[in-house]
Amino acid sequence: xxxxxxxxxxxxxxxxxxxxIGIMVRRNIIxxxxxxxxxxxxxxxxxxxxxxxxxxxxxxxxxxxxxxxxAAEAAVGLGLIMAIxxxxxxxxxxxxxxxxx
Amino acid sequence: MDLNAxxxxxxxxxxxxxxxxxxxGKNIIYTVLSLISxxxxxxxxxxxxxxxxxxxxxxxxxxxxxxxxxVLVISTVPQFKxxxxxxxxxxxxxxxxxxxFLELAYVSIYGVWQSSTGIFDEKVLSELGNxxxxxxxxxxxxxxxxxxxxxxxxxxxxxxxxxxxxKEDVQGV
Numbered sequence: 001x002x003x004x005x006x007x008x009x010x011x012x013x014x015x016x017x018x019x020x021i022g023i024m025v026r027r028n029i030i031x032x033x034x035x036x037x038x039x040x041x042x043x044x045x046x047x048x049x050x051x052x053x054x055x056x057x058x059x060x061x062x063x064x065x066x067x068x069x070x071a072a073e074a075a076v077g078l079g080l081i082m083a084i085x086x087x088x089x090x091x092x093x094x095x096x097x098x099x100x101x
Numbered sequence: 102m103d104l105n106a107x108x109x110x111x112x113x114x115x116x117x118x119x120x121x122x123x124x125x126g127k128n129i130i131y132t133v134l135s136l137i138s139x140x141x142x143x144x145x146x147x148x149x150x151x152x153x154x155x156x157x158x159x160x161x162x163x164x165x166x167x168x169x170x171x172v173l174v175i176s177t178v179p180q181f182k183x184x185x186x187x188x189x190x191x192x193x194x195x196x197x198x199x200x201x202f203l204e205l206a207y208v209s210i211y212g213v214w215q216s217s218t219g220i221f222d223e224k225v226l227s228e229l230g231n232x233x234x235x236x237x238x239x240x241x242x243x244x245x246x247x248x249x250x251x252x253x254x255x256x257x258x259x260x261x262x263x264x265x266x267x268k269e270d271v272q273g274v
Contacts, residue, residue: 013205017198022124024194056219072257079264
């Protein structure tokens with residue numbers, strides 16, 4: 001354990017911010033969901049890094065749950081994308097504006 | 102510089118580089134492939150932190166199962182014609198991202214969480230092993246959330262089937 005845990009936390013923050021930027025700038029819905037996966041991964045890194053620091057394993061148990069939720073989210077989200085595609089014949093975020101005022 | 106430090110720098114550099122391509126890349130197939138690269142590098146980082154069980158599950162569930170979902174959907178949706186990224190939001194996202202990064206770093210490093218430490222120090226972990234320690238916690242203290250997670254997977258499966266079904270099938274039933 002020669003690497004201090006702060007390095008892992010900084011890496012986790014970097015990946016989280018990259019995922020956030022991806023959600024903001026991307027125009028294809030599928031890539032927006034992929035950026036969400038990046039954010040979930042950064043949280044996993046932070047959980048395991050805090051575990052290493054605090055001498056705990058509870059964070060790794062929560063990484064389990066995050067993996068489960070990520071699988072469920074991918075299944076439902078991609079099903080929604082397929083439904084949107086069937087309805088609109090497009091996956092561009094700028095074209096899906098029914099709820100816009 | 103020992104092996105742990107070298108692997109940390111290699112894995113983290115490659116993870117950030119592939120994450121940058123995930124966010125800004127043009128071709129969606131390359132984007133998914135860089136996502137796989139990022140996930141495998143994150144799994145390597147788990148191994149450097151001594152979390153072998155989670156690292157193995159990361160490869161099994163994320164890099165195989167979840168990415169296959171994305172590849173399937175990309176193969177059914179035709180090629181995306183428009184611009185990959187939106188220049189309108191690019192300028193806004195950089196300062197917002199920087200501020201969020203500063204806040205995350207501040208909260209994580211100077212937070213109040215430092216007060217409590219657990220019992221699984223290096224001696225106990227070398228005796229038990231990581232997988233046994235995590236499994237013990239999972240099936241004793243966190244048993245109820247574990248069962249609820251299985252229910253969530255069931256609900257998600259039913260929801261995905263109903264959402265993915267074609268409209269004609271509904272009328273036919």
